[in-house]
Amino acid sequence: MSILLLYDIAFILEKSILVLVLFVITLTVAAYATFGERKVAAFIQDRVGPNRAGPLGLLQPLADGVKFFTKEDFMPNAAERWLYILAPGAFMFVACMTSAVIPWGTELTLFGLNVQLQVTDLNIGILYILGFTSLGVYGIMIGGWSSNNKYSLYGAIRASSQMISYELAMGLSLIAVVMLTGTLSLKEMAIQQAGINWNIWYQPLGFILFFTCALAECNRAPFDMAECETELIGGYHTEYSSMKLGFFLFAEYINMFIACAVIATVYFGGYNFPGVDPGWLGGLMGPIVMFAKTFFFIFVFMWIRWTLPRFRYDQLMHLGWKALIPLSILNMLLTGAGVLLFEG
Amino acid sequence: MSFWERIYLPAILKGMWITLKHFFKKKNTVNYPEEKRPVAPVWRGWHVLKRDDQGRERCTACGLCAVACPAEAITMTAAEREKGEENLYREEKYAAVYEINMLRCIFCGLCEEACPKEAIFLTDRIVPSDYVRQNFIFGKDLLVEGTTPEKRIDVTKRQKHIVEKAWH
Numbered sequence: 001m002s003i004l005l006l007y008d009i010a011f012i013l014e015k016s017i018l019v020l021v022l023f024v025i026t027l028t029v030a031a032y033a034t035f036g037e038r039k040v041a042a043f044i045q046d047r048v049g050p051n052r053a054g055p056l057g058l059l060q061p062l063a064d065g066v067k068f069f070t071k072e073d074f075m076p077n078a079a080e081r082w083l084y085i086l087a088p089g090a091f092m093f094v095a096c097m098t099s100a101v102i103p104w105g106t107e108l109t110l111f112g113l114n115v116q117l118q119v120t121d122l123n124i125g126i127l128y129i130l131g132f133t134s135l136g137v138y139g140i141m142i143g144g145w146s147s148n149n150k151y152s153l154y155g156a157i158r159a160s161s162q163m164i165s166y167e168l169a170m171g172l173s174l175i176a177v178v179m180l181t182g183t184l185s186l187k188e189m190a191i192q193q194a195g196i197n198w199n200i201w202y203q204p205l206g207f208i209l210f211f212t213c214a215l216a217e218c219n220r221a222p223f224d225m226a227e228c229e230t231e232l233i234g235g236y237h238t239e240y241s242s243m244k245l246g247f248f249l250f251a252e253y254i255n256m257f258i259a260c261a262v263i264a265t266v267y268f269g270g271y272n273f274p275g276v277d278p279g280w281l282g283g284l285m286g287p288i289v290m291f292a293k294t295f296f297f298i299f300v301f302m303w304i305r306w307t308l309p310r311f312r313y314d315q316l317m318h319l320g321w322k323a324l325i326p327l328s329i330l331n332m333l334l335t336g337a338g339v340l341l342f343e344g
Numbered sequence: 345m346s347f348w349e350r351i352y353l354p355a356i357l358k359g360m361w362i363t364l365k366h367f368f369k370k371k372n373t374v375n376y377p378e379e380k381r382p383v384a385p386v387w388r389g390w391h392v393l394k395r396d397d398q399g400r401e402r403c404t405a406c407g408l409c410a411v412a413c414p415a416e417a418i419t420m421t422a423a424e425r426e427k428g429e430e431n432l433y434r435e436e437k438y439a440a441v442y443e444i445n446m447l448r449c450i451f452c453g454l455c456e457e458a459c460p461k462e463a464i465f466l467t468d469r470i471v472p473s474d475y476v477r478q479n480f481i482f483g484k485d486l487l488v489e490g491t492t493p494e495k496r497i498d499v500t501k502r503q504k505h506i507v508e509k510a511w512h
Contacts, residue, residue, distance in 0.1 A: 044363045048373045208353070307363040308356065 018119055019100075026099055030253035031061035033298060037253075040302040068246035076147055076239050083146035088240065088247035091139025095254040098132045101125035102261050103187045105271045105286025106278045117271075117287060118187055125186040126178065129262060130171055133217055136255065137163045140219075143248065144236030155235025158225040158313065162216055165320040166223075170213035172328035173206045176335040177266055186262075190270035198269040202338075205331045207267045209324055214259040216320070219252060221305040225313055260297035261290070268293050383468050385501040388451040390469040391444055391482075392489050392497045394462065396434050399491040402463035403442065404435035412458035417448035435461070442487060446471050446480040456502070465499040 035050065035057070042049030051057040075084060102125075105117035122128050137160045144156020180202055181189050193199060200207050216223040227235040237248045264270060270293075271278040271286035278286030311319065348354050374381050383389075394402050405422035423440035425433045432438075455464050474480060489497045 040367075043367045043371075046366055046369055046372050048371050048375070051375075303360060303363065303367075304356075307359045 014113075014115060015119060018115065018117075022099055022104075022119060023096065026096060026254055026257060027250075029257050030250055031065070033253040033257060034064065034249070035061050036298065037302050037305075040299065041306050044303070044306045065246070068243045071242040073242035073244065074239075076149065078148040079239065080146035080148065083142050084239075085244070087139050087143030087146060088244045088251070090142065091136060092247045092251040092254070094132055094136045094139060095251040095258065098129050098255075098258045099261070101128050101186055102258070102265055103190045103270055104290050105283055108283035108287075115283075117283065121185060121187045124184045126174055126184045126266075129186075129258075130167070130174070133170075133255075134163070134167055136217075139248075139251070140236045143240065147236075147239030149239050151233050152236050152238045155225075155227065155238065159219060159236055162219075162223065162225055162316060162320070165317065166213045166216035166324070169209055169320060169324035169328045170217060172325065172332055173203075173209040173213065174266070176206045176328070176332045177203055179332070179335050179339055186265050186270075190265055190272065193269040194272050196269070196272075196274040198267065198272075200267045203267065203331070203335070205327065206335070207263075209328050209331065210267070211263060212319075212324060214263060215301065215304065216316075218256045218259050218301070220256065220301055222308040222311050223316060224305075224310060225316060256298060256301055257294065260294045260301065263297050264290060264293035380470075385468070387468040388453045388466040390446075390467055390471050391449075391455070391487055392465050392467050392499065393442065393484065393487045394465060394499065395489055395491060395496075398431070398434075400430075400432060400434040401438060401488060402434050402461045403439045404437050404461055404463070405439035405442075406437075406460065408458040408460060409455035409464055412454040413449075414452060414454060415448045415450045417445045417450075418455060419443045419445075439484070442484050444482050444487065446482055447477060465502050467497055467499060467502075469497075 038060070039049040039057075049057065050060045053059040053063045075081070100119040101122050103118040103121070108115040108117055140159045140163075141156045144152040144154075144159070177189070177199055178184055180199065181192055183189060183192075189199070219225075219227060225235075227237075237245055240248060271290040273289045276285055276289060278289065281288075396402050405420050407420060407422075410416075410418040410420060419441070420439045420443070421441040422437050425436050425438055451466060453466050456466055471480075489495060
């Protein structure tokens with residue numbers, strides 16, 4: 001009985017530490033993603049970007065954070081008080097939750113202990129991720145609606161309709177992967193993609209569809225209809241200021257980080273890389289490979305943002321409903337046929 | 345549109361190739377306070393009130409610069425030189441207060457041309473930025489050059505310019 005209890009405590013402790021570490025890493029990555037974004041933007045526009053705060057401007061995220069905290073926390077008179085406060089927190093919470101099922105590596109050997117580098121190996125990992133990304137729309141919708149501002153409401157409506165439309169194609173393109181791998185668990189998927197046996201070779205169309213939908217889900221350019229400063233001032237977070245605004249912006253970067261991690265896990269072999277055993281360096285090699293892939297995709301996200309102009313709203317809907325969804329259904333059919341033919 | 349144009353992807357990749365090329369290009373930025381863009385030798389910037397070879401202020405507060413100034417940026421108060429101040433001021437009258445409002449100044453150089461004592465010159469120093477308007481009113485502390493040789497401000501190029509003009 002007591003042994004069982006001890007085991008439970010050890011288990012809870014291990015997972016708590018892992019969650020805490022993952023949380024800190026996620027926040028750090030999100031903070032430095034804002035910095036990276038500005039640097040990438042600057043480099044693409046032949047500028048040098050922020051380089052004043054600290055060496056190479058590396059303390060810029062810290063300065064931004066301090067700025068956010070010290071700004072006046074304004075609330076519009078007509079705002080729906082509690083929902084207004086709740087929205088950024090809800091958005092942030094949902095953004096952070098998704099990282100729980102992503103396998104960052106195989107096992108880490110620490111002080112003779114084997115630590116699984118995944119908070120929880122849900123057997124429905126992909127479903128969990130889809131569920132939480134669709135919850136993300138609540139943060140935006142509540143935030144936009146409760147600020148009682150027409151621009152916010154427009155932004156929120158655009159964001160929610162966009163996210164709901166693109167979720168369909170996203171789910172459908174993932175179904176093809178599920179059919180191929182025969183599992184919903186991300187860990188299982190990562191194991192199946194050992195070496196260079198990545199899903200991208202079997203699902204090139206699915207990858208393009210998923211990637212496009214991920215851009216739209218993260219409200220990133222060219223699908224940043226939710227914000228589009230040039231038309232809606234700031235979209236759903238027009239009325240937000242101080243750290244509440246910071247939470248929204250931050251959560252978007254967390255979303256981007258998680259989306260990139262999911263892309264890396266589902267299509268690009270997760271912690272696998274040919275010629276590299278994820279068990280090297282006491283298990284640290286897995287996370288290194290995984291993060292390298294994730295950062296690469298974050299860079300691609302930024303690269304796309306600073307290359308492509310924003311879609312018009314009707315074009316966005318046209319692309320989502322008339323191109324991506326039929327294509328993902330086609331992809332699903334092709335995959336089904338392929339699975340029947342070769343594995344039947 | 346043809347099929348390849350309709351699926352956008354080639355165009356997107358082409359665009360991304362262009363931005364990637366720019367990503368690795370040499371940057372045009374000049375990191376201003378540390379790095380300065382070279383300016384012409386006759387650049388008209390921050391004024392200097394010169395001293396003569398004995399370290400006395402040349403300005404005699406005649407007010408011709410203030411009259412010449414199209415932006416009315418110059419104000420001065422004249423004072424009479426007392427006994428024992430001959431080592432400070434070259435002429436019997438001097439400017440007790442000499443102020444240029446750098447926000448009004450248009451750096452045309454007419455004060456320089458108007459000056460009969462060759463006391464005021466514009467230099468290639470750029471007026472630094474500030475947060476407070478008051479700080480842009482430059483008094484004698486910011487305009488008069490120092491007495492020690494290393495604090496002297498070289499205006500030979502501008503003098504040559506004046507000399508050349510006198511020849512023509």
